[in-house]
Amino acid sequence: MSIKESELILNPNGSIYHLNLRPENISNSIILVGDQDRVEKVSRYFDSIEFKTQKREFKTHTGYYKDKRISVVSTGIGPDNIDIVLNELDALVNIDFKTRHIKDKLTSLNIIRIGTSGSLQKDIPVDAFVISTHGLDLNGMLHAYNTNGIGNAEIENAFIEQTNWCEDKAKPLIIKGSSLLEKKLESDKTHKGLTATAGGFYGPQGRVLRLGLQDSDLNAKIDAFNFNGTRITNFEMETSAIFGLSKLMGHEALSLNAIIANRASGTFSKNPAKTIDELIKYTLDKIVE
Template structure:
């Protein structure tokens, strides 16, 4: 069935509405960053950059790194932005934009998030790299979609019981990263764990300025939760949305986190940009080995 113009919005030049991209502008391997300035910090390592565009916070550059075509996109902050970015990227590869119908042969993208995060466990040091084996969704955006196929009810129920989760909040979801990419990034020295994704930076992550929290003890409950060998290792604002939408749409995703703070120890990196730069270098050297 033809998709209405109000549902799939295009710009006058035929590019997708928010990202300002056409299908030929992106590769099958895409690196996500939150900060638009970080795009250039990655593509400065490229041999060539063939395409650049920006609309709002969404900056995209596509080029060649050691023979592999890569795209880097800034998503901005939060799960709502991921909803825009992933749906529009999927439309670029899996919808005929002229006919406005889904393609019969679907394309699966490789999506690698390169972001910063704060560790919740004392044994994960500032300066470490962490690959998210699972994501814990605490923000509720994914409940707009049918999540039964990607949810982990046993772990979710245990978390709800452990935290005395308020029934007025959205039900938490636990979602796996892509198993092949998890194995691919299973290098010595890389930490693995469950990344919690909040819908905001202050109250949703337990920070208090002038407003009190609905549950002042929630962070301690999150830190102490365990299900078998699974522990919640870090907290940020995008990973669960990336994993959830990628899983539902048939894309492969992994979230790589530069740990620049440890909230359990109250420490912050002295040189956070250096940690991010090291993660960028590591990621680029790895992604050239991902099969097309």
């Protein structure tokens, strides 16, 4: 059965609705960045750029870095945007746009997020690089899908117990990132840990302006969480959604974050732009190694 027009929405030029991309416009190696202005900060290191497009916050550059074809796509902020980007990237490689049928042979993408976040642990300083071995999903978006088989019940149950998690909130999911990409991207320059993904920047990450929190001690509980030596290293808004959807669709995904703030020590990077640029160069070189 073909996929209905209301479900797979295409633009008049045959590109997919939000990303404004056709299948030939992307590589199988994809870097995701949140900020659309960061796309150029990655692609300026390319030897050549063959394609550019932008629609809303979704900007894409595809080109070559040391003979490796790479696409850089901006996602905007939050798990709701990741839902759009991951589904549309998957559709570009695994659905025939002419017949609207899922292809018999599926393609697995290599998806690497380059982001920024704040460290929750004093021993992971500002300007460090963190590889997310797991994504801790606190926002609930993934529960719209059949998530059987992608979680880690033992760690999830420990987190629920140690934080006295409120039953009115979405059940936390913990999804492992790609072991293949982890081995490719790790080095003595990287820290590793579990990355928590919130559904918002203020209350969901424990920030208080005018509104009170459901659990004012949650951040302290998250900081203190430990499961057989696994700690929560940093807090952001995309990683678990990328890991979860990639796992469900059969893609390899990993997340690297430049630590620009340390919430445990209250410090902030003196030159965050330099740290982000160094992470970009590090990632590109690791991809082509």
